[in-house]
Amino acid sequence: MRAANTSTGLLDTICVGHGNLDAAGAFVRERVGGSANRIFIVSNRKVFKLYGGTVEDSLKAEGFATALALIGDGERYKTLATAENVLAEMAAARIERTDAVLSLGGGVVGDLGGFAAGIYLRGVKHIQMPTTLLSMIDSSVGGKTGVNASFGKNTLGVFHASTGVFADVDCLKTLPEREFVAGGCEMVKHSAIAGKALLKRTKTYFSRRTEAASGELLAALVRDNIAFKAKIVEQDPFEDIQRTDPRSRKILNFGHTLAHALEKVTNYRYFRHGEAVGYGILYAAELSKKLAICGEQDVELLYDVVRSVGRLPSLASIEPRQVFEAFQFDKKNISGSLQMILLRGIGRPVILSGDEIPPKTAFKTLEAFLKLQK
Secondary structure, X not given: OEEEEOOOHHHHHEEEEEOOHHHHHHHHHHHHOOOOOEEEEXXXXXXXXXXXXXXXXXXXXXXXXXXXXXXXXXXXXXXXXXXXXXXXXXXXXXXXXXXXXEEEEOHHHHHHHHHHHHHHHHOOEEEEEEOOHHHHHHHOOOOEOOEEEOOEEEEEOOEOOOOEEEEEHHHHHXXXXXXXXXXXXXXXXXXXXXXXXXXXXHHHHHHOOOOOOOHHHHHHHHHHHHHHHHHHHHOOOOOOOOOOOOOOHHHHHOOHHHHHHHHHHOOOOOOXXXXXXXXXXXXXXXXXXXXXXXXXXXXXXXXXXXXXXXXXXXXXXXXXXXXXXXXXXXXXXXXXXXXXXXXXXXXXXXXXXXXXXXXXXXXXXXXXXXXXXX
């Protein structure tokens, strides 16, 4: 096993390594304590077939009994109906307050498993075991859980901090290329708001990925992304709606205004989340340039890094007006005004309210951006 625990605060609950999946049981026992008897695993068929056996064997070696719920693969299964089915299976398995839920899979599994853990018996422990790059660096950290509704993505949910996050980057070897690109775009998002040092490292890794794809190099980059997000989350754990400073947790939504709109207008079936974020990053950069708060050089740099990550799906069939109207359903609306995270430069995020961004400018920039990507 090659793994590295982090050293302080939230990071103490996180283990990132490569080739360490068989140590999952020991990590879970350390995090949930000796009183836990059962671990309820939430996963999907594909992921569980690949890794479920190893994880279950490791849990059983630590004295845990296990039960399992398999959900559908994809955003369209992240619903209240699916969550209710999982909750019913948890009850049938007699999960108690001292037991825990373990989410083995990507962001959909982690969000839904965390949501179920957060509301079952008013909250049981939750262990995140992410198996995609996107979930490792983003959704597994920070305690946001939830499901989608007809009126918006992640509009139903609770803050329920995980008891631990265990990641083995060797799981990414079986990840489809599109999923890896999606996670890479989320890395670019972190880098864009963190600063040029992390952005440069991200570009270097993806530009040389086939040459420098060692587990430890990737694990180190994953750790750095988690460390950045954890630092933001720790000082704003519940995303205080009053905060608009550059360290607000809201800055982690950079690129997400367009991303969520793209996902919504395509019924969550066309884009991987990170792919939509990739476009969202570039649109936010273009809008920042249009508002004369971000220079051309930084915008071009972001284009270069996003392109180094990989190819994104075509926007040829996307209608600008439909996307713009979807902005109003974004969960970042506060008092009727959409808050957008833009850039004053790399590593300099800024939160602007709707009255600081002329709607005509936002729409015209969107229209030009979508045309440019066709």
